[in-house]
Amino acid sequence: MRDVWSLPRRAQPLILAIALAATVSGCGSGDSTVAKTPQVTTSATASITAPATPSAQAAPTSSGPVDPCAIDLASPTIAKVVSELPRDPRSQQPWNVEPLAGNYSQCAQLSAVIIKANTNGVNPTTRAVLFHLGQFIPQGVPDTYGFNGIDPAQTTGDTVALTYPSGINGLNTDVRFHWNGNAVELIGNAPGH
Structure with a gap:
């Protein structure tokens, strides 16, 4: 039990x-x-x-004076000019206001920025936009489509060497543009780097 x-x-x-x-x-x-x-x-x-x-x-507590002659790819002038350009003829898209390259300066006799079409395409159209003393040069400029950079070794205060791909072993070709005192003129091609 x-x-x-x-x-x-x-x-x-x-x-x-x-x-x-x-x-x-x-x-x-x-x-x-x-x-x-x-x-x-x-x-x-x-x-x-x-x-x-x-x-x-x-962050710095005091900032020194800004050099007006310094290269300034963030200048509002660039964004304004680029936004007013006619659309890219190939893609019919507007241009991206952020430069890919450039040497824009308010003090340079000739300066340039490289921009691209605002598209998701694999190879968007690129072009150079030229400036004289910080002001856009709207007329009298040779064709600037296809350029993708600036060669600083051949660029001076009144001459800009724009580069474009030559397609041969990855080499670039430079085309130099010069401010002659009144307008932009093409002064020649040179082998790039």
């Missing part, structure tokens, strides 16, 4: 587990272990905000 006490013996491990759980969950914020344990969210927040503080402090 079974003993009445056999049921409590089976329940004894269960009662012990419940009592242990109650003891562990009874730890409050006054417990020394909990009070000394740092919270994870506090340190994660500090590591996220820490990099932002040094970069804000690294």
Whole structure:
């Protein structure tokens, strides 16, 4: 015959587990272990905000005068001129106002920026836009389509050497444009780099 006490013996491990759980969950914020344990969210927040503080402090506190004759490919003049150009004849898309290359300067007798058609095409049309003393030269300029860069070794204050791919072993060909005092003239081709 079974003993009445056999049921409590089976329940004894269960009662012990419940009592242990109650003891562990009874730890409050006054417990020394909990009070000394740092919270994870506090340190994660500090590591996220820490990099932002040094970069804000690294910014210069005083800025010197801006050189008006420096190359400035972010000039609003470029964006305005490019946005007013007729669309690319090949893709019928407007031109992207961010230059691919250039030496635009308000002080240069002749400077240029290279732009591309605002298209997702594989080989978008490129062209040079020429400036005299920072002002767009709208007329009297030889064809400037297909140029993709400027050769600084052959470019001076009144001459711009524009490059285009020759298709031979990755070499470029340079075409030099010169401000003659009244207009832009083509002064010759030279092997590029």
